[in-house]
Amino acid sequence: LTAQAAVNNAKEDLALADSILQIASDRFREGLIDGLSFNQAKINRNNAFDKLEQNKQYLVENELNLKILLGLSTSETLVLKEQIELNMNIPIELVAQNEASIKLYEAQIEIADFERKQALTRFTPKLDLIYYWGGTQYQQDFNLSFTSSDWQSNSYIGLNLSIPIFSGFGNKNQYSSAKISQNIARLNYEEETRKSSMTDSILLNNYLSSKKLAETANENLKLSGENVQLAYSRYSEGLISLENYLSVYDDYLAVESQFFTRLSDYMINKATILSRNY
Template identity: 25%
Template sequence: MDFKTTIIFLVACLVGFGQLTAEAQQVIPITLEESIKYALENNVEAKNAQLEVLVSKGVIGENLAKGLPQINGAYDFTHNMAIPLVFLPNEGPFEDPTVDSDVIPARFGVDFQSSLSVRVDQMIFDGSYFVGLKAAKTLKLLTEFDREKTENDVIEGVKKAFFTVLVNEERRRLVEANLARLDILLKETESMYEVGFVEKLDVSRIKVQRNNIKTDLDKATTATSISKEMFKLQIGLPREYTLEIAEKLDDFNTEDDFLTTLELDGYRRVEMDQLNTNLELAKLDLKNNQVQYMPKLDGFLTYQRAGAALDFNSIWKQRNWFTAAFVGVNMTIPIFDGLSKKNRIQQNRVQIRQLENQKLFLEDNIEVEKFEARSNLRNSLKTLEVQKENRELAMEVFEMTKIKYGEGVGSNYEVVEADAALKEAESNYFSALYDAFIAKVDLEKALGILK
C-alpha cells in the first residue's frame, strides 16, 4: 500500500466511525521518495502548473478552430409600425397635379417582415493563422517546461524541509539524551552531597546546567513541531494528519553519496529550455507581424428565407416566404496602418536581442552555479568532518572527566564544562550536517538532477 492509498484508507476509516478527534488520528510513516511523489500530486504550485498545461491545450484548440468553417444562424422579425417614406419628384411620369408640392411621398413596404438565414464563413488564406498555430504549440511546450521547473522547485523544497525535520528530530533526541545524562549526574552529586563528599555549590552548578538544557529541549521540541508543519504544507498534506519520518539521518549521511554527487557533470537545465522557448515565441511574434502585410482571403455562403405580409397571421403562410442565396469571397489588402506593424516588428527584434543576451548570461550563470554549489558542498563536507571529530573528542573528554569526578580526582566544575563543550560540539555537528544536506540539494539543482 503506497502513501496516498494509506491516506485514503485512513480517511475512510475516520469517516466511517465518525471519530475525527485527536485520539483517532494515526501516525503515518513516510519516506523521502513518498514525500516527493505525494507533493508532485498535491502541492498547490505543482497542481496549478499541471492545470496550466491543460489551459495551453485549450489555446491550441482555440487557434485551430479559427481555420475551420464558422457557421452562424440568424432570425429576425420586424413590425413596421410606420412604413418608411420614399420621396419621388412631382414631375414627369410621377407628376400628380392633386399634390401641391414638388415631391410626392410614397410608402414602399409592408407591415410585417421576417427572415431566417444561415451564413458560412471559411478562411481561405491568412498568413497569421499558420503562425498562430505554431505559436500555440510552442506555448504548450513552454507550459510543459514551466511545469517541470515548478516540480523541480517543489522537489527542492520537499528535500530541504525533509532534512530539516530529520536534523531537528535528531537534535531533539540528543538534547533528551544530554538531559538524561545530567539527571544521572545530578542524582549522583546530590547523593555525594548528602554524605558530605561535595559542596552545595557543586549541586547548584549542575542544576543550572540542567535548566539550560531543559530550555534547549523545549526549543528543539518546538523547532521539530514547526518543521513538521512546514513539511506537511510543502507536500500538500492537510494539517489534521500526523506524519512520522520513516527514515533516519544515517540512511542519507553516506560519504559515497556525497562524493558521487560531486563528480557528476550534470544534465540539461530546464531554465535554458524555458529561455529557448521564449526566444522561439518572440521569433514567431515577429513573423506574425511580418505576414500582416500579406492580403487575407475569406469565402462566405449565405442561405436566406424571407417573408412579408400586411397582417400578422399571413406572415406565417408558406406562399409569403421566398428564398435567397449568396456566395462570394472577400479579400482584405493592407495598404497603410500608420506604421503600426513596422513599430511592432522593431519591438520584436529588440526583444529577440534581449532574449539572446539573457541566454548567454544564463549559460555563464549556470556554470557559476555549478562551481559555487560544488565548492559549498566540499567546504560543508570538510566542516562536517571536523565537527564530527570534535563531537567524538568532546564525548571522550566528558566521559573521562566524569570518571575522574567519580573517583574523586576531578572537580564538578570540570564535568559541567565538559558537558557544555559536548553540547556545543553536538550542536555544531548537526548544523554542519544540515548545511551539507542543503549544499547537496543545491548542487543537485545546479546540475539539473533533482528527483
C-alpha cells in the first residue's frame, strides 16, 4: 500500500514537472530564460521520471513478495482495494502478550512436571490384582485331548504388592534431577515472561513515537505540497525564477521521502501490535 501511494505521488510529481518543462520551453523560445534554466527544467523532469520508475519497480517487487506469501502464482492478478488511512484518532494503548513464545515455555513446565511425577511414582508401593481362569489336562501318554471331560477347571485370584526399599539411590537421583529440571523450566518461563513484557513495552513505545512522527510528517507534506503549488503559480506568472521554484520543489521531495519513511515505520509497528491483539 505504501509503495502504491508512492507511485501515485510520483505520477503527480511527473505531471507537475512536465508542466514546468513546458513553461520553461516556451520561455526559452521567447528568450526570457537562458539555456541553463531550461536545462534545469529538463533535469527536474528526468529526475521525476526516474523516481516514478524506481517506485514502480519497488511496487512490483512488493507485489511479487506478497504473492509468494499468499501462495499465488505470478500470472494471477492481485488487487489491493484498501487505502492508506492513518487513523490517528484510534490510539492503541495495550499490546497483547506474545502467546506463541510464552506457550512454548509453559509446555516445557508441563513436561518437566510430568517427568517429576513419573520419577515420584518409583517411591510409591505398587499393588496389582492377579486373576487367572482356565483348565488343566493330565495325560499319561502326553497326548492332547479336546474332550471336555478330560479337562479340569483351574482358576485363582491374588494380590501382588511391590514395595521399593533400596535401588542404590537411582530413584532418588532421578527424582532430584526431574525436580531440578522443573525448577529450571519455571525459571525460564518467568524470565521469558519478564523479557516479553519488556519487549512489549518497547513495541508500544515505538508505536506511540512512530505515530507522532507520522502525524508531523503528514502535516509537513501537506504544507510542502501547498508551497509547491504556490511556487508553481508564481513561476507561471513570472514572479519567481525557475531556480526559486526548483528550490521549493527539492524541499518538497525531501519532505515526501521522510513522510513515506515515517508512514512505513508507523504501519509496521501498528500491524505488529494488531496481529497480537486480534
